[in-house]
Amino acid sequence: MFRSHPGRAILGLAAAAALTLSATACGSESEDTSTGSASLPSASADTGLAGKVPADIKAAGKLVVGTDSTYAPNEFVDTDGKSIVGFDVDLFNAVGQKLGLTTEWRAGKFDSIIPGVSSGKYTVGVSSFTINPDRLKEVDMVSYFSAGTQWAAKAGATLNPDDACGKKIAVQTATVQADDIKARSKKCTDAGKPAITVDQYQAQSDATNAVVTGKDEAMLADSPIAAYAVKQTGGQLALLGDIYDSAPYGYAVGKNQTEFANVIAEAVKALIADGTYKSILDKWGVTAGGIDSPAVNPQA
Structure with a gap:
C-alpha cells in the first residue's frame, strides 16, 4: 500500500464472509498475535548477520512486528480467521530467519503502527509503508519493494x-x-x-x-x-x-536505530542474492515491484 502516515474485495461473493472476518479482526487495535505464514521453506540463518543484531534485540530472541492486516496480498488474515499471511509476512519472516530471530505479528490500525514503533510497542513496523520525508522524521526505514x-x-x-x-x-x-x-x-x-x-x-x-x-x-x-x-x-x-507515483516501501524501526536498520538491509540483500526474495515475490504475483538494492533512509 502506497500509504502515508499524514497508500486495503468483496473478493467475490464466496470470499465475503472471510473478508468481513478479516476486517473485523484486524482493522482495529488488537493484541492478537501470529507467527505469520509458514508456507515457504525457511531461509537459512546467516551467523555473520546474526552477530550484528543489537544486543537487546538478540536477547529477546524475537521481533515484535506491527501490521494492519487488511491489505491483501501484502498482509491479511488467512481463512482460519487469525493467521496473518501475505507477501510482506513471508518476506519479513525470511528476514528474521536470516538474523536468527523469530517473528511475532501483532495486528493494529494502520495509523497507529509507526507511533507504536516509536514507543517501543513494536520492534518493527511492516505494513506496506511508503518511505517519505514525514515518516523519516519519526522512524528509520529500510527499503525492500516499490509500488505506485x-x-x-x-x-x-x-x-x-x-x-x-x-x-x-x-x-x-x-x-x-x-x-x-x-x-x-x-x-x-x-x-x-x-x-x-x-x-x-x-x-x-x-x-x-x-x-x-x-x-x-x-x-x-x-x-x-x-x-x-x-x-x-x-x-x-x-x-x-x-x-x-511509484516509490519504495520500507520497514520502520526506531529513530536512530541505525545499527539495526543496517543489519535488516543486509538481510534483505542476502535474500535477494540467494533467490529467496524472488521466490516470495513470485508466489504472491508482485514480482514487478522487486528492487535490487535495499537501503536505509533512501530519501533522507
Whole structure:
C-alpha cells in the first residue's frame, strides 16, 4: 500500500464472509498475535548477520512486528480467521530467519503502527509503508519493494481518474491515496466543478467492498493491492488508467536505530542474492515491484 502516515474485495461473493472476518479482526487495535505464514521453506540463518543484531534485540530472541492486516496480498488474515499471511509476512519472516530471530505479528490500525514503533510497542513496523520525508522524521526505514498508485472500478466503468469531479471515490484512511484524492477534489472545486466525494475507510477491504457493492464508483490503492482485488473479484472490478507515483516501501524501526536498520538491509540483500526474495515475490504475483538494492533512509 502506497500509504502515508499524514497508500486495503468483496473478493467475490464466496470470499465475503472471510473478508468481513478479516476486517473485523484486524482493522482495529488488537493484541492478537501470529507467527505469520509458514508456507515457504525457511531461509537459512546467516551467523555473520546474526552477530550484528543489537544486543537487546538478540536477547529477546524475537521481533515484535506491527501490521494492519487488511491489505491483501501484502498482509491479511488467512481463512482460519487469525493467521496473518501475505507477501510482506513471508518476506519479513525470511528476514528474521536470516538474523536468527523469530517473528511475532501483532495486528493494529494502520495509523497507529509507526507511533507504536516509536514507543517501543513494536520492534518493527511492516505494513506496506511508503518511505517519505514525514515518516523519516519519526522512524528509520529500510527499503525492500516499490509500488505506485492504481485506480479500480466496476468492470465496464468509463470513469476517468483524471476527471473524477462529482464522483464518489473510496480510499483507506491515512494513506497517500487519501491525500491524492483530496488534492484532486480541490482541483475540481478550484475549476468550478463539483467536489469529489471522498469516502475513507479504516480497512482497505471495506473500501474495495464499497466499490463492488456500488456504494462508491471507484477506489485507488497501492498497485499490488488494486491488481489483487481485481483478480479476486473474478471480473467484478477492473483497473483504470496507469500506475503512477511509484516509490519504495520500507520497514520502520526506531529513530536512530541505525545499527539495526543496517543489519535488516543486509538481510534483505542476502535474500535477494540467494533467490529467496524472488521466490516470495513470485508466489504472491508482485514480482514487478522487486528492487535490487535495499537501503536505509533512501530519501533522507
